[in-house]
Amino acid sequence: MILDDFIVINDNGLYCRYGDFYLDSKQPVEKAVISHAHGDHAVAGNKTAYCTEVTADLMLLRYGKTASKVFETYKFHEMFSMGEVKITLISAGHILGSAQVLMEYQGIKYLYTGDYKVQPDDTCEPIDWVQADVLITETTFANPATQHPDPVTEIKKLNNIKSNILLGAYALGKSQRLIKLISTWCPQKKILVHHKIMPINLVYEKHGFSPGKYKIYERKLMKQQDEFVYIVPPFTFDSYFKATGVKRLFASGWKNLQANENDTLYISDHVDWNDILQCVNFVKPKQVWTLHGDGTHLKEHFKDSIVVKLLK
Numbered sequence: 001m002i003l004d005d006f007i008v009i010n011d012n013g014l015y016c017r018y019g020d021f022y023l024d025s026k027q028p029v030e031k032a033v034i035s036h037a038h039g040d041h042a043v044a045g046n047k048t049a050y051c052t053e054v055t056a057d058l059m060l061l062r063y064g065k066t067a068s069k070v071f072e073t074y075k076f077h078e079m080f081s082m083g084e085v086k087i088t089l090i091s092a093g094h095i096l097g098s099a100q101v102l103m104e105y106q107g108i109k110y111l112y113t114g115d116y117k118v119q120p121d122d123t124c125e126p127i128d129w130v131q132a133d134v135l136i137t138e139t140t141f142a143n144p145a146t147q148h149p150d151p152v153t154e155i156k157k158l159n160n161i162k163s164n165i166l167l168g169a170y171a172l173g174k175s176q177r178l179i180k181l182i183s184t185w186c187p188q189k190k191i192l193v194h195h196k197i198m199p200i201n202l203v204y205e206k207h208g209f210s211p212g213k214y215k216i217y218e219r220k221l222m223k224q225q226d227e228f229v230y231i232v233p234p235f236t237f238d239s240y241f242k243a244t245g246v247k248r249l250f251a252s253g254w255k256n257l258q259a260n261e262n263d264t265l266y267i268s269d270h271v272d273w274n275d276i277l278q279c280v281n282f283v284k285p286k287q288v289w290t291l292h293g294d295g296t297h298l299k300e301h302f303k304d305s306i307v308v309k310l311l312k
Contacts, residue, residue: 002108002134002287009311014112014291018105019085021050023112033087035114036098037062038172048072050080052089054097057203058172076128092116093127094269095173096209102130111283112136115292117268118275119151122184123176123209135285136311139293140270141253144301148253148272154265155181158189161247161263164228165189168237168250171197173269175231176204176211178251181267182229183212192217192230222246273297280306 007014013026021031028045035041035051037058042051049056049068052075059067074080076099079088084106089099094115101112111132118127141148155178158165169175175197182189191214193201198216205211214231222228225245232240237250250258253268271279276298280288287307290298299308 001106003105004309006103006105006108006110006134007112007136007289007311014311016082016085016103019082019087019103021082021085023101024114031082032068033082033101034059035092035101035112036095038095038115038170041114044068050074050082050087052076052097052099054203054207055099057206058097058200061199061203062172076125090130091125091128093118093121093124096124096176096204096207098124100128100130102132108133110134110136111285113138113279115140115269116271116279118271118278119148119268121177121180121269123180123204123211124173129279129282131282131284133285134287134289135280135283136289136291137276137279138270139276139290139295139298141268141272142276142290142293142295143297144273146272147274148268149266151177151181151267152185154267155185157263157265158182158186158229162225162227164222164225164246165230166237166240166243166246166248167229167231167265168234168248169231169252171233172200174251174267175233176201176209177269178231178267179211179214183214186229189227189229190221191215192221192228194230194232194236196233196236197231277301 014023022029024041025032030047032046033050037055044063044066046068048070050072053073056071086104088102092098092100103110109132251265251267258264289309295310
């Protein structure tokens with residue numbers, strides 16, 4: 001029997017009382033199962049963090065000694081137990097080391113996706129599909145009107161820009177994906193990366209996922225017009241609003257983050273509407289529980305076939 005209270009939301013985040021642990025806790029807790037290393041899913045200060053080795057390395061890079069008192073790391077498909085709940089980490093395809101969390105209790109399987117991506121990405125493990133009775137999915141872009149464009153088509157837009165480019169992107173995951181895409185599809189571009197991005201690249205390379213050709217930023221280089229693409233995190237991108245001699249672009253799936261209406265770079269690391277439907281088709285859940293967005297469109301879409309519950 002599916003337990004409606006298997007996962008509940010409290011002040012610390014998503015809690016499973018049957019195994020006494022949190023999923024991507026919002027505050028430091030005793031036991032946190034962490035899907036991936038982005039700051040809105042991986043907070044510092046937990047007593048014990050359960051995650052992939054890559055996620056642990058990225059958290060240690062970002063948080064240092066405060067990352068977690070103890071890390072328990074697991075490979076994909078390696079089962080471990082929290083109380084009577086059996087847990088398996090499944091590749092989510094979102095960023096390197098990102099995992100879905102498959103939880104089994106009393107014969108019922110609950111699959112928490114965390115953030116996930118279906119589009120191909122050579123800088124992380126591809127998404128892996130498993131079947132479950134309950135799919136707990138993020139709904140960041142769960143709207144029939146939302147369909148992410150092909151990332152290769154988007155990145156090829158840079159070939160039409162001959163001036164230097166200031167390219168804003170999140171340092172973890174998106175920047176590495178952009179380096180790989182540009183290296184592959186815009187080979188004449190010379191990629192420079194901000195010093196905050198470089199250590200993350202090194203973690204990727206340590207785990208066998210080289211983003212491609214790049215070098216650390218040098219101010220004198222950007223004074224030349226030689227088709228440089230300088231990839232910077234958001235805070236640096238915002239501070240360069242008066243930059244001259246460069247085309248400003250921000251790579252994101254969010255329209256409000258595009259720098260201007262004429263030049264856009266819609267590259268998202270989340271699932272869109274069709275991707276979520278694909279996920280449901282593969283997972284074959286009896287129920288869908290939604291998080292991080294608006295699940296009302298899914299509730300309406302599946303009203304005659306699958307129970308959809310909006311977690312709040």
